[in-house]
Amino acid sequence: MSLGPYASFIVASYLLVAAVVVLLIVWIGIDYRRQKRRLGELEAGGAVRRSGRSTTDMK
């Protein structure tokens, strides 16, 4: 597969899209872990939801 004289523009486009998509995935993953950890810490400190259920309850 030859990309011709403008290969650098094509490769740069695909690399940039890949980088931003990976960044989004990593950012959302880190944010998820951070929120779960903060909820865990609050629960360990005795904080309880009004419903009385676990803060990380997903069922």
Place this chain on the structure above:
Amino acid sequence: MTLIDLANPTRFLSLTTRLLPWLAAATAMLLAIGLYQSAMAPDDYQQGATVKIMFIHVPNAWLAMFVWGVMSLAALGTLVWRHPLADVAAKAAAPIGAAFTFLALVTGSLWGRPMWGTYWEWDARLTSVLILFLMYLGLIALWRAVEDPSRAARAAAILTLVGAINLPIIKFSVDWWNTLHQPASVMRMGGPSLDRAYLIPLLVMAVAFSLLFVTLHLAAMRNEILRRRVRALQLIQVAQASRRSA
């Protein structure tokens, strides 16, 4: 499970936890197929291999507008029905929409340089998409600036609905004004003007990126629900602490 059930954040979290692995797998599979088809697509007789940029530029440009459309529906949900997940949906979608818009602008620029001889032109299509990007950033700043989520929700919903005026301007800018940007070649009266060799990889990539958005959006909504639980618990803790000290 009915739609009413989804109004309950805990039920929504449960559904999201079950759905996310399947959505992520489907997205990865479709992206792999789309990327393979894009790599194998023949060179265009005029544009040569730069036509391959279309397979990532166009899905990002479609999603830039689609995400704002989703946020506008969510804004109606906030203002009219006060749906508990509407503002969560809008707030979670904004950074993802901003990322798609940024990619549409930059890949368009990288496509424009070899084809038009310039990275940028202040014409109607490019400028209206840049305005969309700035509106995304403005909304994200608004959500960050107002601490009370319910007050931020209403202000953001109004701003989102006002910003939706920009969507038809972006879509029809190539018809209403003289522009370097080519007119619509897929969503147009009379059907797509693209050859099947380009149309099929483009549609596969469009579906793959749409699935990517759904996956990321659900995951970001899950994070936002957890963040609001953190805030609620912190407020409870502060109230308890001030009662004890009084």
